[in-house]
Amino acid sequence: MADPIVFAVPKGRILGEVLPLFAALGIEPEPAFADPDSRALRFATNRADISLIRVRAFDVATFVAHGAAQVGIVGSDVLDEFDYPELYAPVDLDIGHCRISVAEPAAMAAADDPREWSHVRVATKYPGITRAHFEARGVQAECVKLNGAMEIAPVLGLADRIVDLVSSGRTLKENGLVEVEVIAEVSARLIVNRAAFKTRAAVIAPLVEGFRRLTDGARAA
Ligand SMILES: Nc1ncnc2c1ncn2[C@@H]1O[C@H](COP(=O)(O)OP(=O)(O)OP(=O)(O)O)[C@@H](O)[C@H]1O
Numbered sequence: 001m002a003d004p005i006v007f008a009v010p011k012g013r014i015l016g017e018v019l020p021l022f023a024a025l026g027i028e029p030e031p032a033f034a035d036p037d038s039r040a041l042r043f044a045t046n047r048a049d050i051s052l053i054r055v056r057a058f059d060v061a062t063f064v065a066h067g068a069a070q071v072g073i074v075g076s077d078v079l080d081e082f083d084y085p086e087l088y089a090p091v092d093l094d095i096g097h098c099r100i101s102v103a104e105p106a107a108m109a110a111a112d113d114p115r116e117w118s119h120v121r122v123a124t125k126y127p128g129i130t131r132a133h134f135e136a137r138g139v140q141a142e143c144v145k146l147n148g149a150m151e152i153a154p155v156l157g158l159a160d161r162i163v164d165l166v167s168s169g170r171t172l173k174e175n176g177l178v179e180v181e182v183i184a185e186v187s188a189r190l191i192v193n194r195a196a197f198k199t200r201a202a203v204i205a206p207l208v209e210g211f212r213r214l215t216d217g218a219r220a221a
């Protein structure tokens, strides 16, 4: 029998929303998969043809693009940032909803008109999305790449503005920032390596169909 396919799942907040989807599809990971204290990275499932890996959100796309994993789940923020040609994203899973936005200190926003910006200095984990967004508006964007805690950058003078994910808006509020522009809505997608979609079609095609039915069903309900 062929090796099981490798399905990459982000270990952060999306993991909790993925577990019910797996359950609905009859995929039962070994118990350690849902245990945040487990140090294991690869997990078996009740399906001999599917194994799981738990990696950082940005790395899900890297594993699947390179074919080291064949299938994965990743936020559309990550797909927009890297735009990997090797990835096919056939299903919007309707989980992990948030938006990617420009924010700035509340005091600055009071006297600021985004239509007048010609140059901005932005702290972000998403330099690709940020540059593309501002380029399309004819604004030159200088990006300072951070991997988290962007919200502290303006008050410390690292950058005037940030581009980051916003959901409830609580992180911005608690750090004295306000959202001034929404760049894109974000949700998690099922991704498949294009080559693997052909070579491992017997496992992957029904899996894609299963996720598609599940999310179509949820939308119709
Ligand atoms: N506040 C949020 N609300 C909803 N979805 C979110 C939120 N923040 C992030 N996400 C989604 O979850 C994905 C993973 O984010 P998460 O914050 O779990 O990882 P991270 O801390 O950025 O990753 P890592 O620790 O691996 O660097 C993001 O790419 C995005 O699609």
Ligand SMILES: O=P(O)(O)OC[C@H]1O[C@H](OP(=O)(O)OP(=O)(O)O)[C@H](O)[C@@H]1O
Binding pocket: 012, 013, 148, 149, 164, 165, 166, 167, 168, 169, 170, 171, 172
């Ligand atoms: O609008 P809110 O509901 O406050 O959510 C937004 C926050 O959520 C994400 O961070 P996360 O909590 O995942 O931590 P991180 O800094 O590790 O990415 C994001 O980077 C924001 O900081």
